Amino acid sequence: MSSIVALDPETGDYLWHYQTNPGESWDYTSSMDIVLADLTLEGRAVKAILHAPKNGFFYVIDRTNGRLLAAEPFAETTWAERIDLETGRPVEVPGARYENGPARVAPSIAGAHSVQPMSYSPQTGLVYLPTIHAAGIFDDSEIDLANWTPGEVRIGVATSWTPEDDGAGFHASLQAWDPVAGRAVWEVPQSGLVNGGTLTTAGELVFQGREDGIFLAYDAWSGRELWQMDLGLGITAPPISYAVGERQYIALLVGYGGGIASGIMGARAPRFGWEHGRQTRRLVVFALDGQADLPTQPPPVPAAPLAAGGFVVEAQLAAMGGDLWGGYCSGCHGPEAIPSGMAPDLRASAMVLSEEGFEVVVRRGLMSTRGMPGFGSLTNDELLALRHYVRSRAEVAAPSSGAR
Ligand code: HEC
Structure with missing residues (x-):
């Protein structure tokens, strides 16, 4: 758990491991990318690995033996004062395990860096790190383990978690991190929370896509923005670079999804206006002398729940x-039936008004080949309750006078 493990690629034999979070209690996984770099640390050549897991510390580890060489915070880290370089263990802050009741802890459950990869340039010696800045309230005081069943989102943990702030307080940034000095050299603030992975090239550029669908190139030394293009749909994937003959290409998968889009940080993602089936997910490829016109995407749309006077919501069923x-x-x-583009907005769906239509899709799985699973175990009462819930959410968003 929350560890880096080194194996011999020939035999599979275990060589060493390093655990970032012993007794992990915040979902601070170490499943983020690991980058190889040959560094000079205090005059000594080191074959290093670089790792920025969810817990907010940037680790430099000797890859030949697993020894920890440096670990500096790259975002707010209230759970630990520092990482002890002698023992390799975090020096935790009392209360951060919410052992004394609800506790504000940073990073949030989303981590200070997620699975969107970072990239390292041997030319600048910098790591280009998509960073998430957010905290959350962790709380297990209401949980009676003897009688506990997973609640809200069934991820199987006996901890409740709420974003500290669902408004302007969250933000992201692109940081250029110096792994030798242990500090950021430049940082570009971003309003989104989870932007795409990064790519850095020998041409001393950094490429990154953002949640709002903008794809950018920066000067790798200074962070100065050099170019941008609107690709019309949120971006979470990293770009890649390759050459065919003498011609170099940059390719990027455009499409919005993943844990944040599904609402782990509350209903933030819908503000981008990505609507299921409206904007096309696509592979976009660039070359310096590229001439093609990019087909435009339909613009983002505000949510437009259906007004349905004939359906009378019963509070208990809802x-x-x-x-x-x-x-x-x-x-x-989406949380509270507010989606972010991964599935249709059911507040706008006429199918919710139809007992038969809803049953065929939701219980019998009529649309299962299109990504809508069938839930065969749902009873008639449960299906009815779900319809009342969705309609109650539609009415909150669109009172009877409301939109289309
Ligand atoms: C794994 C993701 C996923 C889950 C979980 C999921 N859905 Fe869906 N749902 C979809 C997708 C994707 C579609 C759109 C399919 C298409 O039209 O291509 C969809 C479509 C629907 C539709 C049809 C809407 C319309 O107007 O066409 C209904 C109704 C629906 N879902 C209800 C539910 C309900 C109720 C639940 C929970 C019991 C649920 N879904 C859980 C992904 C999901």
Whole structure:
């Protein structure tokens, strides 16, 4: 758990391991990328690995033996004062394990860096790190382990978690991190929370796509923006570079999804206006002398829940449906039925008005080949409750006078 493990590639034999978070309690995984770099640390040549896991510390480790060489915070880290270089263990802050009750802890459950890869340039000696700046309230005081069943999102942990701030407080940045000096050399603030992975090239450029669909190139030394283009749909993937003959290409998968889009940080993602099936997910390829016109995407749209006077919401059924929603539907259709483009906005769906249509799709899986799983175990009462919940959410968003 939360470890780097080195194996012999020939035999599979275990060589060494390093654990970033012993007794991990915040979902601070170490499943982020690991970059090889040959560095000079205090006059000594080191074959290093570089690793920036969710816990907010940037680790430099000797890859020949697993020895920790440096670990500096690259974002707010309230859970630990520092990492002890002698023992390799974090020096944790009392209370950060919410052992005394609810605790504000940074980084949040989303981590200070997620699975969007960073990149390292041997020319600048810098690592280009997509960083998330957010904290959350961790709390297990209400959880009775003897009678506990997974709630809200069924990720199987006995901890509740709320974003500290669902408004302007969250932000992201692109940092150029110097792994030798242990500090950021430049930083570009970003309003989104989870932007795409980075690519750095021998031409001393850094490329990155953002949540809002903008793809950018920066000067790798200074962070100065050199170029940008609107690709019309949120970007989370990293670009890649390759050459065919003498011609160099940059390729990027454009499309919005993943844990943040599914609403782990609350209903933030919908503000971009990405709508399921409206904007096309696509592979976009660039070359310096490229002449092709990029087909335009339909513009982002504001949510437009359906007004349906004939459907009378019953509060008790809606409440029951809300409980089911968190476990079964919110991961794709969004928390509180506010989606971010991974699945349709059911507040705008006429199918929710139809008992038969809803049953065929939701229980019998009519659309399962199109990414809408069938939930065969749902009872008639549960299906009814889900419909009342979705309609209750539609009415909050579109009172009877409301939009289309
Ligand atoms: C794994 C992701 C996922 C989950 C979980 C999920 N859905 Fe869906 N759902 C989809 C996708 C994708 C579509 C769109 C399929 C298409 O039209 O191509 C969809 C479509 C639908 C539709 C049809 C909407 C329309 O107007 O065409 C309904 C109704 C629906 N889902 C209800 C639910 C309910 C209720 C739940 C929870 C019990 C749920 N879904 C869980 C992904 C999901």
